[in-house]
Amino acid sequence: MKILVTGGAGFIASQIAQAYLGQGHQVFVLDNLSSGHRDFVPTDAQFIEMDILDPEVEKLLQKEKFDAINHHAAQISVTGSVRNPLNDAKTNILGTLHLLQKAVESGVEKFIFASTGGAIYGDQERFPANETHSCNPYSPYGIAKYSAEHYIRFFIKTYNLSGTVLRYSNVYGPRQDPDGEAGVVAIFCKRILEGKPLIIYGDGEQTRDFISVRDIVAANEIALSPQCHGIYNVGRGEETTVNHLAESLAHLAGATAGIEYAEARAGEQKRSCIDPEKFNTAFGWRANVTLEKGLFETLEYFKTLGN
Incomplete structure (x- = not known):
């Protein structure tokens, strides 16, 4: 085609x-x-x-x-x-x-x-x-x-x-923009590799898929x-809190700078999770990359950029 x-x-x-x-x-x-x-x-x-x-x-x-x-x-x-x-x-x-x-x-x-x-x-x-x-x-x-x-x-x-x-x-994943506002995983990866604390807006209990x-x-x-x-x-059909995401990335990287909290941003949802079963059933597609594996791959990608 x-x-x-x-x-x-x-x-x-x-x-x-x-x-x-x-x-x-x-x-x-x-x-x-x-x-x-x-x-x-x-x-x-x-x-x-x-x-x-x-x-x-x-x-x-x-x-x-x-x-x-x-x-x-x-x-x-x-x-x-x-x-x-x-x-x-x-x-x-x-x-x-x-x-x-x-x-x-x-x-x-x-x-x-x-x-x-x-x-x-x-x-x-x-x-x-x-x-x-x-x-x-x-x-x-x-x-x-x-x-x-x-x-x-x-x-x-x-x-x-x-x-x-x-x-x-x-x-999320390799090539995600760490300098924009969309893409918390990339933003966290960059701050970890710069030795800076992770900034979470709100209480961190907001969830994403x-x-x-x-x-x-x-x-x-x-x-x-x-x-x-x-x-x-x-999607994966699984909720992950931003707190858990930050802690997982920090653990993978051995980061020690910690987490800081800031005021919640306007227009941000508290919970979000979607069901992919229709696509799964029709075409046999499934999200095969675990969160831990995906975060590791993304962190490694940003490490190569630093080098």
Whole structure:
């Protein structure tokens, strides 16, 4: 297949692009490099530096006639979306809509969308939440992702597009940005290796469903299948407190700088955990990387950067 991966210079999508190449697909990466890294782009992929709202996207899609688009280009910070909802909507709603419109006009058959589980379900009524759980996003980030899902449904019904929405839990792993606000594992790894205390916002008892990027890549390989369409949760289905996460990383690294607590941040959920059973049952996918193994791999990655 000929595949366009948007956001393919970023943490998750660069590794998906590499996996697609490994499967023998022809891969193009589109990224504006606002947060991505050029050296993350696989050498065998064709790279286009471009924003998803650029009018040139239409020319690119009409010229290349992609079979599939894997859409990961996004504004990914929940707290950033709270500070600037307009900027978040510009990328996560209008950018996605622009890409969808030009995709169907150019004959794209498959559209894979990286969505979010926790931010869409909001304050959960049950744990873990499956795909039938009510959606109550209260951060602009969650609202934008949920809005984009509705546009995808519209294009699926109206234009016979094959669409797959993957609602991720909290993804972590090598290449995650340790300097942004989204990605507590990477942030903790960096501070540990700098000999600094870990900063936890709130009491640390907030929970997240952490999943290794390796498991996310495997899910995106499955998503290319014609049989894979609809909305699927992609997570471990297990809650981990931020306190436990911090203690586990500190133990793995032998860190002694300790933990400090700061005021809770606006827009942050107390608990989040999603149920991946639908995806598991349909395609035999399971999150195979244990939290301990994944944290070790991530810590080792950041050690190599330090060296």
